Amino acid sequence: MRVLHVITGLAAGGAEQQLLLTIRHLPESVDCEVAALTNPGSVAAALRAEGVTVHELAMRGNRDLAVLPRLVKLIRRGRYDVVHTHLYRAGLYGRLAARLAGVRTVVATEHSLHAGTIEGRSVGAGVKSLYLAAERLGVTTVAVSGRVAGTLADWGVPAQRVAVLPNGIEAASFAVPWNQRTLVRRKLGIAANALVVGAVGRLVPGKRFEVLVEALTVLPEVVLLVVGEGPERAALTELAREHGVGARVLLIGERTDVPELLSAMDVLAAPSVEETFGLAVLEGLAAGLPVLHSGCPALEELPAAAAPGARKLPSTVAAYQEALLALGPAPLGVPLPRPPAVAHYDIVRTAAQLGELYERLGRSERPVPAGRES
Incomplete structure (x- = not known):
């Protein structure tokens, strides 16, 4: 055919x-x-x-x-x-x-x-x-x-x-050896003991990455690693500068090595409320990360037990600050087990x-x- x-x-x-x-x-x-x-x-x-x-x-x-x-x-x-x-x-x-x-x-x-x-x-x-x-x-x-x-x-x-x-999602590609995270962090200039909040997606208003930038104001030493490119880059850079967190916001652009970059993160955050599916959330789960999100139809159409590592939050600065503070200052020790949602959407x-x-x-x-x- x-x-x-x-x-x-x-x-x-x-x-x-x-x-x-x-x-x-x-x-x-x-x-x-x-x-x-x-x-x-x-x-x-x-x-x-x-x-x-x-x-x-x-x-x-x-x-x-x-x-x-x-x-x-x-x-x-x-x-x-x-x-x-x-x-x-x-x-x-x-x-x-x-x-x-x-x-x-x-x-x-x-x-x-x-x-x-x-x-x-x-x-x-x-x-x-x-x-x-x-x-x-x-x-x-x-x-x-x-x-x-x-x-x-x-x-x-x-x-x-x-x-x-x-x-x-190509689930198999996210099986990156966990011991690579230190190497990936070193290449990015991130300390091995830093808590890294990750985000993946185009830099457009609907992704609401500004919520994560503002959340850093009460999260000392936390690094925000954003993978993606788009028209909001300049606005996000200026917002980070205004809030005094510019050195801890890494906008690394469009990349083809997303699985490796996910291994450098401790939690994936997705504050968008406009998703029609939620691929980044599933990729985070496939990489063994806990996920904070504000809208993922892919998960909402499955039983809650299909993704125990995902938590839905209001898309507000206060909600993400509270959830990230609850994680504590230490980086993720080991990846979480892959939830059933990942196999469902392979x-x-x-x-x-x-x-x-x-x-x-x-x-x-x-x-x-x-x-x-x-």
């Missing part, structure tokens, strides 16, 4: 990383290529390094309609069985191009949809109408959590057109489910042979 994944860009965001991991673990019977409308970043390089063909369509902006015939031509030439789109812009152009190219099995994954926002942007009547028109060009929309499926239902997408297929499992979805949809979309109609 030949599948073309169409995605808006391939920088190191959550949806892009999910695509990389999913392709890596799909069944061998599924042959994938990727088309990036714009911004072929670090994930494009990672895909190519693993032998995946990546097509760059050089789209110049949201209204660059010239990309449509290029994408139609690519799909026709590739003779794909499935076109699978990711992210809003790719969902609009990719589903239309697939239909124009004659592909019957058109799937879209909805990675980041809330009641009033999509991918962090406010949704007005025009955007919503355009979204729903494009959705009808596909056969199935994949929701990465029950929360996203609920939003799709509220928007008017029929339940029979929605499949809940969660994101996943990418090996979720990629297999996606492969089954492709097969099922492919069978249902095949034309019925003459004389076989019921």
Whole structure:
């Protein structure tokens, strides 16, 4: 089965990383290529390094309609069985191009949809109408959590057109030897006996990393290690300076060695309330860390016993200060046992489910042979 994944860009965001991991673990019977409308970043390089063909369509902006015939031509030439789109812009152009190219099995994954926002942007009547028109060009929309499926239902997408297929993490990659933490800390300039609070994600307002910066004001000697890049870097740096904690806030940018960096942390903190899944929280649990979070649909849809190392808090400075003070000044001695939630969301499992979805949809979309109609 030949599948073309169409995605808006391939920088190191959550949806892009999910695509990389999913392709890596799909069944061998599924042959994938990727088309990036714009911004072929670090994930494009990672895909190519693993032998995946990546097509760059050089789209110049949201209204660059010239990309449509290029994408139609690519799909026709590739003779794909499935076109699978990711992210809003790719969902609009990719589903239309697939239909124009004659592909019957058109799937879209909805990675980041809330009641009033999509991918962090406010949704007005025009955007919503355009979204729903494009959705009808596909056969199935994949929701990465029950929360996203609920939003799709509220928007008017029929339940029979929605499949809940969660994101996943590459659980095995987080089995970093615990004795490496001292080495990783040394490379980062962090003392071996420091208590390190970690955070992972794009530096955007919705992640609320400013809560953690302000929390340091009553946590002497605690280091905040933030892995990620984005437009809020300057604001976070200035906030840390204003509060006199600049030397203890390490914004180390976009990294590909997240499992190793997690081994240098003592606790993972995720104060965002806008998550549609919560990958960073699961990664922290896979690395054996206690986790403080303010919203993780992936865990909220499981029994509490599935993640005993995770604790949900209000997304306030006071709540995080209290929880971090309760940990005490000593660093984590040994990693926590991996909770059942990690196995539940292992990418090996979720990629297999996606492969089954492709097969099922492919069978249902095949034309019925003459004389076989019921």
